Amino acid sequence: MPFNIYAVLVSTLVTLLVGFVWYNPKVFGTIWMNETGMTEEKAKQSNMLKVFGLTIFYSFMLSFILSSMVIHQIGAIGMIGGPDFIETAKPSYAAFMADYGDAFRTYKHGALHGFFFGVFIALPTTAINSLFEQKSWKYILVTSGYWIVSMTIMGAIICGWK
Template sequence: MEFNFVAVLVAALVTLLVGFVWYNPKVFGTIWMNESGMTEEKAKQGNMLKIFGLTIFYSFMLAFIMPALTVHQMGALGMIGGPEFVNKALPSYAAFMADYGDTFRTYQHGALHGFMSGVFLALPITCINGLFEQKSWKYMLINAGYWIVSMTIMGAVVCRWI
């Protein structure tokens, strides 16, 4: 099982596509702006190169860890010490991979694990921050929902393509 950089890159770019739709004024953008205190003028003052550049960087970090969250075979690979130890692994590893190497490697399975990652990682983190920032539940759920949808799609892409 080789690392697929293209899959990780596509999964990282998913966040931009989902964000373009999710935060569109016709979807949740207007509500989010009202709840966050953001205005059109303030948004235009932001350094877009910095914002989008760091967004892609952080999204890549999420996409990079997604195989460990969505691909069961990564656990077996981790048990032998990583890809550099495949040739030195006991025969049981090769037998396991021959029997189960492609098991649960579907878009649906990756989406399930991506969704669970969003619900059990992104939602709590987003809501904890929102509580301390004294933000509304609308604000927290819009942001958490964005991450749940993004991570669901990221999981689907990575699980099937890696």
């Protein structure tokens, strides 16, 4: 089966792990705080249970949909109607999966698609919102860079872990 729920669950945690490094004051945290107007005092006022809980929830949503972008075999399963129809699928499905069942199921290939997902989805989305919010290009690059790195790693985990 091409879908691995454990890979999706583990990749869900990537946004937190990358965020701890990316937004560290020694990396890009100071730039991000300056560009957003965030202060240490303001950050301490956040409901961290809510922030981290929703971060995990939304990261799961991203990981879940990213699996369909990085694992090509999910498209073949979709073409027959889903996993419930594997047993009744035409012989061409079984032949296709026999020939291509693990094709492009590598960490490297998943990282490539995750990178593309970050560049072509996260970057434009962040940039459009930021332009209307009159955020700086520093903010756009720091935030988009975080998503590009996160999605690259998420894609690698999801695609490579069979």
